[in-house]
Amino acid sequence: MTDQHPHLDRLGALARAATVHLLPAEGDATPLWGSGFFVAPGWVLTAAHVLRPHLARDRSLIFRVRGQGVDSEARLVEWLLTDPARPVVPPEQDLALVRLVDDGVEHECVWLGDRAVRHTGALKVYGFRPEPPEGPRRRAVSWSVNAEINGHDDDEYGLIFKPDNEFPSGVSGGPLLDPDTGAVVGLIKSRRTQRDGGKAVSLAALRQFGDTYRKVMAAHDVWHGDEPVSDTGDNWVDLQSATAAGGELWTPADRRTALALLAALPQPPDTPTVELLAGMARSNYRWPGGTPELLTWRDGCGLLYEGSHPLSPFTFLRYLRLVEEYVRARCDNPDNPDNPDNPDNPENTDDTRALRDWTAKRLRRHPSRDLYAVVQEARLPEELRPRREDGPERVVIPYPGPGDGPVVAVLLDPVIGSNPTRFFWQIWLDSGGDGGGTKEPELYATDRSHHGALPGELVQALRTPLGRLFQLKDAERHPVPLEVALPAEYFDTPVHKWRFDDIAELDDAGHLGAHRRLVLRALARRGEPDKLWVDRWHAMASEQQFSAWRTPERGMSQSARRYQEAACGLIPVMCRPAGRGAGRAAMRLALESGHGVALWHIDGHAGRACPDACDLLYVKVGELFATLESLDELPDRLRLVRQEISERQPDRLWAKPLALLWDDPRRPLPAEETEPVDSPL
Structure with missing residues (x-):
């Protein structure tokens, strides 16, 4: 490898200078936890599983980072773990960023390239291992080996080492140097059980840190931009340069x-x-x-x-x-x-x-x-180009139709036979012409568990994949819409109150319903839409005035004919839940009769008699409809009301329990899989 890469030994010296090991704060007679490396002044990147056994209970714990000329206290800033108790850490979650307590420590930093790719081919790998291997784990010594990546894990960031090397304990978290580009492209994740070789994580996974990634990479680029010179007289970028x-x-x-x-x-x-x-x-x-x-x-x-x-x-x-x-x-x-x-x-x-x-x-x-x-x-x-705002009113964003922009859909499919109810989930992306051309929706992520998720577990299960997709597709001041498809009996699930780490009240600005257009869809309508549904949607889209249709109507029996013959400017509004009692029957008739838009009170009364508060709800919904200049404004008009609730405007609290069905037959949900989804034994 050295003959083909004449500067590899000098680059390796820089990589070793930036590589550190992590250990408890209390002294030298303690075992090392694992390895890591400096990516920016004061910032160390390591594998999350290296820290998990020691910090799972207390993430504020102080520990030590030690390397060439460095022996400093440090603390965890952020890791990608979503469940520290999970037995096996998947590659996409096995990164952690650590910060030195002392900002004045001088040290080497590795070079990270600007391409987000998974490496294939030869590498030089660095880390620390205990010495002696068979004795007490008291002293850490530098370790390196020539290795090769010859495969990729199913995960988006997983790398597989060719089984030619043995990776000792302690080297997890160490850097992988690409001799062709002179950049660090990954870190060691694990060795294989009872055989040589191991796994690594591509540094493209760093982008999952979001704002912390921005901060760290800015510090990285500024540091390297000053053209620092090591004790050996070398510089990362100078060693990469070819004659031009x-x-x-x-x-x-x-x-x-x-x-x-x-x-x-x-x-x-x-x-x-x-x-x-x-x-x-x-x-x-x-x-x-x-x-x-x-x-x-x-x-x-x-x-x-x-x-x-x-x-x-x-x-x-x-x-x-x-x-x-x-x-x-x-x-x-x-x-x-x-x-x-x-x-x-x-x-x-x-x-x-x-x-x-x-x-x-x-x-x-x-x-x-x-x-x-x-x-x-x-x-x-x-x-x-920036635009001057015309006035203080907030801009209303029309809901995208086919080809009008990206839409994200979460399909929640109940596991057959499960008690209590569990859901398998899928995340689909309808690019809507984003990036050129009209494409079929693409499956972005899916539940890989064998048992599904309980309703209370869905937020945590969806947090990472949804967050990444939103980050990818959200435009400035135009967050991508989110559609949640459920069976009608689960329409009272408070999805508009969801946030990525917990259910939130509407006066908490972190909940989804205040930040983006969030609507429900009927899971039973997957695939080819029927004629009633298509015809009513097109007729509604041509209307300019809309009214709240109180359903079920007082003193009148419900019938399919009544729903089918309802004027196209009437939108069903229910002051009761859609998943039980009279509300469930009303929602079933609305869906069977082709209605694609409806609102309901997810916490409303189940009985037939309406309390006085129901009258206020219908008045307020009628006022909301009166602001519409077109049907496609409704999801964002409701979002603005939810945003005002989060801004603590008490006159908007009437909308706090409202859910919105927005089921556009021009963009049908992907067809149901032919294989039934059963609960495992």
Whole structure:
């Protein structure tokens, strides 16, 4: 490996200098927990399972980080574990970020590339193991080995080592150095039981840390941007650099400078913005495969490659120019909160000026001057230009129809024969033309358990996959809608009160119903829609005025004919639950008669006689309908009311228990699987 990579030994020295081991705080006569490595000043990345046995009960526990020239107290900042009691930690959850208590410690940091890929091929692996292996685990010694990744786990981030190496205890959490790129691309997860080889985690999983990832990567890029030199006189990026005569190649040094300049800018608002600008930089030629999470401007640079090779410098410089225009446009807009003249905004236009100046300087180094216009004439698309708000009223976002934008659907399928009730879940993404063309919904994630989840466990089960998908698809001030499909008898599940870590009251701004358009769908309507449903939907969509239809009607018997013949501007509204009693019968008739929109009180009365509070509910819903200029405004109008409840406006509390059926036959749910879903024995 050394012959093909003449700088590998020198890169290895830097990797060893950045590698540490973790151990209890109380002294030297204690066993090491595992390994880790510095990714930014004061920040150590390790495997979550290394810390779990010691921090599961108290995550604030202080411990030690020790390595070359480093012996410092540290604490856990964040890990990706959703259930610390789970026997086996899956690869996508086996990362933890640790912070030194002392900010003044000087140390080496590894280089992390900008591409979110899973490595295949040769590696150099580093860590610490106890010495002697057969004796008391008192002293940790540095360890390294040549290894190879020859497979990927079913998980999105799992890597499999070729079974040629034995991984001793203690090395979990150590870095994997790619000799071809000179970047750390993963960390050691585990060794195989009773045989050689093991597993690792791709560092693309770091993006799951969200805001913490943004903070750490900005610190990483700024540190490397200062071109630090180790005790050996080496620098990570200098060892990666190849000759690039005349500026015709995008070099590691170019990348280092660009990433450091991008790190100084305000973070992008969402993944779609980064994706759009990267696509424009590539002249709308899409990158192969799916789009990873794009949380920083550096992540957009990672899309500007063919395989492991960077595209033309013009592509990168065009992207930098578009990013600079995007940030500067928001700084120059007096109505935008990003404006530096706004006292609440700490950003400064000097950062965009530095990026613009370097982009122009780097452009002049390229000999093909006839292509300068590719960079100089780059302009923001209209949808990314800031708009001056017309007034204080909040903008209402129409609900997307077919091809109008992405929609996320969660299908909750009861396990047959389970008592108490359990659900298998699936998450589907209807891209709605997002990214070009109209596509069929795609299965994004599915329940891999053998028993399903209890209703109280659904939030925790969905928290990680839904959070990642929202992060991928939410646009600035336009969170993607969420549809939850259930059998009608479970329509009273309080999904609009869900949050990712618990059920919340509506005066808690963390709940889903106040943040995004959240609606229910009938699971029984999966697949091809029937004619009654389609005809009524199209007729309703052409209406301009809507009224609340009190169902069941007082003093009248319910019948299918009454529901079928109801005027298309009438929307069924129930002051009672939809899953039991008279409300269940009314919902069944509404669904069978083709109604695709309805509202109901999930905690309402079950008896036939209405209390006085019901009259207020119908009046308020009627007022809500009177604000509609079109039917597709209803989900967001209700969301705004829920948001006002979270802002503690007491006159909106009437909507706190309301659920909304929004079942669009033009976008039917994926058809039911042919195999029955049974409860395991």
